[in-house]
Amino acid sequence: MPLVAAAVCPHPPLLVPEVAGAAAGELDGLRAACDAAVARLLDARPEQLLLIGSGPRTTRFNPADHGTLRPYGLDREVRLWKVNCAGGPHLPLSLTIGAWLVGRSGTGLPRFAHAIAVDAPPDECDRLGAELAGAATGPRTALLVLGDGSATRGRQAPGYDDPRAQPYDDRVATALADADTAALRDLDPGLSTQLRAAGRAPWQVLAGAVRATGGDWRGELTHHTAPYGVAYLVATWERV
Numbered sequence: 001m002p003l004v005a006a007a008v009c010p011h012p013p014l015l016v017p018e019v020a021g022a023a024a025g026e027l028d029g030l031r032a033a034c035d036a037a038v039a040r041l042l043d044a045r046p047e048q049l050l051l052i053g054s055g056p057r058t059t060r061f062n063p064a065d066h067g068t069l070r071p072y073g074l075d076r077e078v079r080l081w082k083v084n085c086a087g088g089p090h091l092p093l094s095l096t097i098g099a100w101l102v103g104r105s106g107t108g109l110p111r112f113a114h115a116i117a118v119d120a121p122p123d124e125c126d127r128l129g130a131e132l133a134g135a136a137t138g139p140r141t142a143l144l145v146l147g148d149g150s151a152t153r154g155r156q157a158p159g160y161d162d163p164r165a166q167p168y169d170d171r172v173a174t175a176l177a178d179a180d181t182a183a184l185r186d187l188d189p190g191l192s193t194q195l196r197a198a199g200r201a202p203w204q205v206l207a208g209a210v211r212a213t214g215g216d217w218r219g220e221l222t223h224h225t226a227p228y229g230v231a232y233l234v235a236t237w238e239r240v
């Protein structure tokens with residue numbers, strides 16, 4: 001696939017206002033940053049969108065598959081793209097939120113999704129990225145990569161407080177801002193697991209895809225906050 005652009009967004013269920021309820025306004029800035037990142041993907045004039053997120057195992061999904069927000073208190077299914085009897089409720093949270101973000105844009109572009117196992121080693125992530133980008137011909141493709149940073153930023157965090165979390169997230173933020181594939185490739189899986197950073201494997205798939213695509217890339221970090229002790233980073237990567 002000719003890779004023309006990429007965006008990185010987090011995937012907290014609270015991005016969906018109906019899930020957040022009265023607290024929805026607290027993530028208005030993050031929601032706007034994610035919407036803007038998807039809009040920039042569409043500005044690159046792709047012919048299809050490919051969503052990459054973490055899941056319990058590495059899996060390619062049917063375009064008619066969907067995810068559900070029921071575990072988060074909202075009785076809603078989120079379709080990846082098509083509606084037909086071939087689909088099933090298979091999308092993990094990361095891709096469910098990704099599909100919701102794409103749906104907000106109103107685009108009618110074809111969209112596909114691939115999960116990478118949350119514990120996949122860097123070499124596997126790199127291989128998957130290279131495979132996804134390996135075809136020299138095909139539709140112009142934009143990647144939407146879903147992944148949260150550490151979940152150990154303070155006592156209110158799901159993983160409590162870990163002093164290594166801030167430096168880890170700052171390192172990721174710098175790598176995303178600089179479109180630095182080597183820095184993402186070097187993220188340590190063990191440390192990432194300890195810090196509950198769900199984005200590590202998807203970010204490394206992104207790095208593998210961009211490296212395999214080649215050329216010069218420009219990155220921009222547009223959001224980095226940790227309102228609930230979880231790091232939320234938004235970035236866009238574009239070919240120069």
